[in-house]
Amino acid sequence: MAGGTYDFLVLGGGHNGLISSIYLAKAGFKVAVLEANKEFGGGTRSEEIAPGFIADTGGMVHNLISRTPIVREDELGLFSKYGLEYKFMESLCCSIFPDEQHLILYKDIDKTIEQIAKFSEKDAETYVKWNGYLAQLLGAASVGAVGVIPAWGPMQNVLSRSEMGMEFLRLMNSSAQQIVEEWVESEEMRVTLTRWCTEMMIDPRQIGTASLLSFTAALHAPGNPGAPFPIGGCVNFVNALCACAKDYGVDLFTEQWVNDITVEGGEVKSVRTKAGDEFIAKEAVVSTINVKDLYEMLGDDAPAREADYIRKAKNSDFVPLNQAFALKKVPEFKTGEQVKDAFCIEFAPEEKQYLRTFSEYLLGGFSPELPLITIPSLNDPSRAPEGCSVVNIYSYAPWNLDGDWRNWETKGDELKWQLWEFFKSRTTNITDDDIVARWGKTPLEYSEWNPAFKNGDIGQIGMQPSQMYDFRPFPGAGHKYHGDIENLYFMGCSAHPGGAIAAAARTGIQVVLDDYGVDFKDICKK
């Protein structure tokens, strides 16, 4: 039997749960992390899918966390003390079009402009201006990602005082597609730009998606080291976090599925796990598990207004269908070798069909023609034996396949093979005989792999603007990281900026510590 009494209990041992526990322990609190799975990492993990072949099975690109002091200043010693190493790529992403032309977005703006000129001289000429425009908006777009989320009123007030702030408000109320249509003439360039915004798992024609367009400005920002991923697999990131947490005295528990919460006098007192263990929280509970599960557990103890919002919370427009292949060879693409400069190699149909595919997801349809390929072994030899490769084929898909999520049980494997066939058809040298091993998860399998990914949603709840900033997970709670139960905090995906390897808990935990009279700046010095 486990169980025990702690100052803080952290529910969920993904990267945000682990990061929360570290800062709390650094502040001198006694902390336990309760994780349902057999291993830590949640949405970002790795597996050896065949001897010597390491595949990332969840999140791969460490873009957002790399903008925080955890990476920039090695604030937790993950790199200097716990062996974490990143490889930084010169290019974040590229598109390959049906005619095998490609467009690569490099860190280097001049190289990017050369790529754009292949499709439109006008767009190539405008790109510096476009980048300048987005660079000015980048500060506003980063609110709540690196700094603490402001309350809605003050945020609108500050933004409305400057021209650029007002422009950001316009962007927040626009779709990515609308904004690129204002600036960009070439279809290929529009698809390349809006495609990255779909990482929000929302149709690029939905209001709110435009705010992610600033990713190109972040890419070209002076001092940006490039697109990062961990050497040896994301498991090394998780292992570094676990080692750091243990050094600060955090008790880490796996196979502790929390399924009951006791609330007395408007405060959380303890949680109980499926195994029947009771963990008592003297101060507070910090939750990184799915907020819908949390409110189900609270039952009648949940404040009615909050429970109503959580019940209504929307999911993403689409969810991931992801596979990893251990291959005897390194793929060669029909479009040429240059696309291997990019970490994310994205296939894209022509714009009309590309947009139609997103409409189809909402109706339960699927297309194998929009996969995102990563081959980390190209730039990290520790991930595959010499001459071989590990290829991830990541695709969007509907949760309700053909109108019902249960269809994933019967049709999932067929759709996985369709993606493989599509990938193969765009290479010059890959056949079925090259497969050493294959790993994959449908959205339904993902919801079992990580119980926080209910309905296959990798952000727990959707990242529509009505559920971001101070509205995440419900209106007015975002900036406080809690609702009316004051010692029950929402951290990680349930808070802005939602689902990503963003270390969002680093900002949230500053508010928690402040509530307990601890100055975060003092903690960082320790």
Ligand SMILES: Cc1cc2nc3c(=O)[nH]c(=O)nc-3n(C[C@H](O)[C@H](O)[C@H](O)COP(=O)(O)OP(=O)(O)OC[C@H]3O[C@@H](n4cnc5c(N)ncnc54)[C@H](O)[C@@H]3O)c2cc1C
């Ligand atoms: C295929 C795929 C690709 C992705 N690619 C990227 C990418 O390239 N870049 C990026 O930034 N993001 C990416 N993401 C998203 C990103 O990985 C996640 O949003 C992120 O890992 C979430 O971290 P978290 O710590 O907030 O939550 P999680 O990692 O989901 O952690 C929550 C934890 O809570 C545990 N849990 C749930 N319920 C309970 C319970 N009742 N009791 C105890 N424990 C419980 C879960 O097991 C889990 O470990 C991707 C995700 C997937 C699936």
